[in-house]
Each structure stands twice: as C-alpha cells, then as structure tokens.
Amino acid sequence: MTDTATALGPLYVYGITPAGIRPPRACGVGGAPVRLLAGSGLCAAVSPAPGQIRARRRDLLAHQNVLGELLAEGAVLPMRFAVLSPDQDTLLSQLRTDGPRLAAQLEVVRGCVEMNVKGTPVPDCFTDLVRRDEKLRVLAQRTRRRPDYEANVRLGEALAKAVRREARRAADEVLAGLTPLAVRVVEGPVDDERALSASFLLRADDEDLFRRTLAGQARDLGGRLALSVTGPLPCYSFVETRPATAGR
Structure with missing residues (x-):
C-alpha cells in the first residue's frame, strides 16, 4: 500500500x-x-x-x-x-x-534500441584535398610562390570550407548506408564542427550488423569524417511522451 x-x-x-x-x-x-x-x-x-x-x-x-x-x-x-x-x-x-x-x-x-552516430570533420586531410581539388591546388601553388598574410588567410579559408564540404558528403554516404538497417531515423542539428548527428531506431537483433557496417564506413571515410557511436540507448528520440510536469 x-x-x-x-x-x-x-x-x-x-x-x-x-x-x-x-x-x-x-x-x-x-x-x-x-x-x-x-x-x-x-x-x-x-x-x-x-x-x-x-x-x-x-x-x-x-x-x-x-x-x-x-x-x-x-x-x-x-x-x-x-x-x-x-x-x-x-x-x-x-x-x-x-x-x-x-x-x-x-x-x-x-524489441528496439536507439543508436546515436556523430561525425566530425577531419582537419588534417589538407594534402589529399589539395591533390584532388584543382582550385585548391592552384591557390596553394600561388601562396607558396608569393606568401603573404592575405594569401595565407585565403588559402586557410578555402581549405576549411573544403574540409567541411567533404565531411558533409561523407555524412550523406554514412546515412545512405545505415538508413536501410533502421526502422526509423531522426537527424539532429549539424554545424561547422559536426557534420553528422543522427539517431537510429534498430531492431535489437540488428545491432551487430549496424556496428559492422559503421566500422567499415569509418575505415573507408576516415580521411574525411571521424565517426563515433553511442548505444544501445533507450529510445529517447522516437517517443513523444507528455507527462504533467511539476518542474525540472
């Protein structure tokens, strides 16, 4: 009682x-x-x-x-x-x-769990970016020939923008690979420091396959996007509870 x-x-x-x-x-x-x-x-x-x-x-x-x-x-x-x-x-x-x-x-x-995946840009992939991007390559060559403050700033800004662009592309690849494994997906906010934030509702039996798939993506995309996973979690992102609250 x-x-x-x-x-x-x-x-x-x-x-x-x-x-x-x-x-x-x-x-x-x-x-x-x-x-x-x-x-x-x-x-x-x-x-x-x-x-x-x-x-x-x-x-x-x-x-x-x-x-x-x-x-x-x-x-x-x-x-x-x-x-x-x-x-x-x-x-x-x-x-x-x-x-x-x-x-x-x-x-x-x-029968489900939540897995949260985050991805952050890899800042030290400049060499590979310059090799693959003709505009960056030309800008880097000009800066080496005539180094000055403004040229270095322009190159730095261009590289930072390219890193974020590559990270966003990699994030799209991660979502495309993981979404078919999930019952539902909820994407979270992203910014310049975080290119990917997503929660996946998985059947508990699919957790191992999800982790293996993510590990393979981390190996393939490691030069562009650093991936981390948290879970299994209670399914916070996939419920809409409205308790009568007395405060927090």
Missing part, C-alpha cells in the same frame, strides 16, 4: 512500460526506491521527487540504471532526466487519457 506522503507528493518519472513487469531494483535519483504506478494497462516507473534536482553524475547514472532495468524487461518509453509529475493522481489521470497513444508508441519501440 502506498503511504499518503508518497501519493500526494510530486513524483520523479523515469519511463512508461506495459503493465506486468518487475519493478527495478536499482535505487533512483537521490537514492530513493523506485516503484511502478499501474493504470490503464500501463506502468509508470516513479520515485519520490527529491527536494532539489541537479544534474550530478550519481543522479544521472541512477536515472540511466533504472531505465536500463526497464529496457531489459521489454519496451519502455523513456523520460529525460528530471521529469516530474505533481502527484500520483495527476500521473494516473494522464495514463488514462494518453493510454492508447502511449500503447501505440510502445509497440513501435518494442
């Missing part, structure tokens, strides 16, 4: 799962015990909200550990760090209202 303080106080919400799973054994944020709040065929993994939430390493790890246990049980709609519900009744009401939508999303991510 839930005590009155727990029922009435704000709750820290970790994620939504189908009903019938085992509660996580890991301690939650602030060392609080985690329980499952069941309603409408769903469960919300919650713990009493601490008085103050900070993105401290131990609490970030606690959040991830709870989600890791939920993911091991099956499908989960993960919440971002520091999502709160004002009280138990509010959260149960939301499970009733959003039940069909949440259940549909659980079906989408069932």
Whole structure:
C-alpha cells in the first residue's frame, strides 16, 4: 500500500512500460526506491521527487540504471532526466487519457534500441584535398610562390570550407548506408564542427550488423569524417511522451 506522503507528493518519472513487469531494483535519483504506478494497462516507473534536482553524475547514472532495468524487461518509453509529475493522481489521470497513444508508441519501440552516430570533420586531410581539388591546388601553388598574410588567410579559408564540404558528403554516404538497417531515423542539428548527428531506431537483433557496417564506413571515410557511436540507448528520440510536469 502506498503511504499518503508518497501519493500526494510530486513524483520523479523515469519511463512508461506495459503493465506486468518487475519493478527495478536499482535505487533512483537521490537514492530513493523506485516503484511502478499501474493504470490503464500501463506502468509508470516513479520515485519520490527529491527536494532539489541537479544534474550530478550519481543522479544521472541512477536515472540511466533504472531505465536500463526497464529496457531489459521489454519496451519502455523513456523520460529525460528530471521529469516530474505533481502527484500520483495527476500521473494516473494522464495514463488514462494518453493510454492508447502511449500503447501505440510502445509497440513501435518494442524489441528496439536507439543508436546515436556523430561525425566530425577531419582537419588534417589538407594534402589529399589539395591533390584532388584543382582550385585548391592552384591557390596553394600561388601562396607558396608569393606568401603573404592575405594569401595565407585565403588559402586557410578555402581549405576549411573544403574540409567541411567533404565531411558533409561523407555524412550523406554514412546515412545512405545505415538508413536501410533502421526502422526509423531522426537527424539532429549539424554545424561547422559536426557534420553528422543522427539517431537510429534498430531492431535489437540488428545491432551487430549496424556496428559492422559503421566500422567499415569509418575505415573507408576516415580521411574525411571521424565517426563515433553511442548505444544501445533507450529510445529517447522516437517517443513523444507528455507527462504533467511539476518542474525540472
């Protein structure tokens, strides 16, 4: 039975799962015990909200550990760090209202994991760029013959632009090679420092093939794009949860 303080106080919400799973054994944020709040065929993994939430390493790890246990049980709609519900009744009401939508999303991510891939330009590929690009080659030759500050600046700007261009082309190749392996793909923001940021929703059984494909791309494109992968992760990028929040 839930005590009155727990029922009435704000709750820290970790994620939504189908009903019938085992509660996580890991301690939650602030060392609080985690329980499952069941309603409408769903469960919300919650713990009493601490008085103050900070993105401290131990609490970030606690959040991830709870989600890791939920993911091991099956499908989960993960919440971002520091999502709160004002009280138990509010959260149960939301499970009733959003039940069909949440259940549909659980079906989408069932048996799936998220893999995040990032790619950054390789700044020291100038020699190869100059060899392959006639305009760069001519500009480099002119700068060597008549070196001065303005010429060096022009060459530096041209090289930097070429590095970014090559990185973007390489990023397109990576996406073209990985997208057929994924159920869904969500692309993140890119800029001059990051040419690729994408999250891939994968069937868990396809993770090894995904990693092998990415490793081959990293070897082939290593002179133009440095690749990194993070995962498997809970499927943050592929769910649309709208918990009633008391704050962050």
